[in-house]
Amino acid sequence: MKVCIIGNGGREHALAWKLHHSPSVTDVYVVPGNAGMTSIATVVNLDWKNRDTLLAWLLDYKIDLVVIGPELPLIEGLSDAIRTVGIPVFGPSQQASRLEGSKSFAKDIMRRYEIPTAKYEVCQDVETGKGIIHQWGVPIVLKRDGLWGGKGVTICETFTDAEQVLQEMLSSSEESVVIEEYMRGQEVSLLSFVDGTHVLPMIGARDHKRLLDHDEGPNTGGMGAYAPVPELDGTLEQTIVDTIVKPIVKAMAEEGHPYVGCLYTGLMLTEEGPKVVEFNARFGDPETQVLLPLLQSDLGVIMHATAMGQLEGMSLEWSKQYASCVILASEGYPQQTLTGQRITGDIHTIDTVSMVFHSGTTYETDHYVTQGGRVLGVVGLGNTLEQSLEHAYERVSMIDFEGQQYRKDIGESSIGFCIHTQYRKNSIDKEYN
CATH class of the missing domain: 3.30.1490.20 (ATP-grasp fold, A domain)
Structure with missing residues (x-):
């Protein structure tokens, strides 16, 4: 299967990497891609906004599946245009994408269908x-x-x-x-594959939106993430699926706009139960960078089944490990971003404990330079959340560019939960043994 990904950020790098390793996928193309993807995909210098040129290229190269990464192409109806030429698309229609494109639309539909939110x-x-x-x-x-x-x-x-x-x-x-x-509680993200009718939830992830440690500073596109979220057990996840995810999927179908693609549900775990903070019409960034390294199923198969409305009966296999991502951002982000800074260190090696996904980089002669607000997503893997964070921050220490900024407290809230849970487990084991 030939797959073309639309986008050029860290999320798309992670998607390209995972699809490159999917047994069902023979070729991965990325439009327009970025400099860090060249070893795993064919980077195509096309502008997705030029639809006629893009559609002609997709047909000429006999692409079997298009995966739309960012929200803007979805909001502008690119998925509809591609479907009209007979190519399966992983990504919701323009009308279904209003769940992200219009907060008032999303809130109104939640009110009408009694889906819990603020x-x-x-x-x-x-x-x-x-x-x-x-x-x-x-x-x-x-x-x-x-x-x-x-x-x-x-x-x-x-x-x-x-x-x-x-x-x-x-x-x-x-x-x-x-x-x-204002809702009080812990935030968590639950992403799901949705084929218009059926829902296949992933494991939970937690993003860190604020720029600075301890959730201070302005909101950003995301400064780090980790998965799974220890507080989100199987019972709570099923409650979220039954009371929020399935009802919104059913609602969109009843409204005449079936949802097909990845549905991102941002949640607040309140004392009254889980409530929706927001819906996004695509994979989250940086949640994608921690979810895909843990996914053991063939992503190509799952995405194609999603696009074709064939998710019924399918399941997902996950690693038992944890993954953590630390975003390295440019000086001035998210306001006046300083770019063009030379990047030093290993930003390519992918091994059993760490990897790096490119978000805002470009290649000049013999080195990489910064070309965006969020520059790199540094991912660590481990058998515990703490171990995955250790591996992520160890890799961070090997990378540098002028003005580099990143959070140093990714995962802290759940580390305390993990320690408490392990203490309780050990106490129970001692009591009964």
Whole structure:
């Protein structure tokens, strides 16, 4: 099977790497790809926005499956265009992608189908928004309604901040802002393969959105992740699938827009139970970089079955290990990013304990330089969460570029849970032995 991936980030690098090792896949192409992918895929210098050229190339090369990585091509309807020429696509339609492209659409459909999420209101003017903010109190969450790459959400701790952020959001190109109650709890991501009807959930992952340690600083596209999440046991995962994932898939089908592809469900584990924070219409980044190294099933087979509506009866096999990812970002990210910095160290070797996925790099003569906000995703593997983090940070210490920034606390919240759980297990074992 010939597979073409659309995209050029760390998520697409991880997808290309996994598909390269899939027995069902003979050739992997990436449009437009990045410099780090050349050893595992054929990088094709095409612009996906030029649809006629892309469609002609896909047909000429007899591509069997197209995998769309980023959200923007989905929101702009690329999957629909490719399907019209008879090529299977892993990625939802433009209408189904509104689950990510419009927060108000997602919230409204959750309200109509009684899917648990935070209380919310959609407002179009500042005075109405101020009234809601003062009625609900702070902290409060303000979300830009459109597509902002994970950076359109602000948690406001004071009324002054909330009013200022609301004013800024509504004075920009946004026509509306979603105001949400602030939910307390632990966040977790559950990604699922969805073929329009059937749901095949993956293991849980946890992203770190804030730029700085201890969840401080501005929101980013993601500064690190790990999987699995110890707090997400089989019972809780099944509850999420039964009360959230399957109902939203059924809802989209009933609305006339069956969802096909990877459904990303961002969740808050509250005292009242799991609630939806957001839906994304694709694999998460950097969650993909920790999930795929643990997946033992043939990704090509699963993706093709998803695209063809044939997931029923299929299952996934997973490694018993943990995977952790630390994102290395450029100076100034996520505001004014400084690029063009020479990268030193080993950013290619993939072994049994670590690997590196390229997000924002380019190759110049004899070395790599930074070409984006998030530059590299450094992944560590281990038999425990702590061991996977040790391997990730050990690899991080071998890579450098000017202005490099990264979080040093990835996985800390679950390490405490793991230690507590192991202590309880040991105590029970002693009591009964």
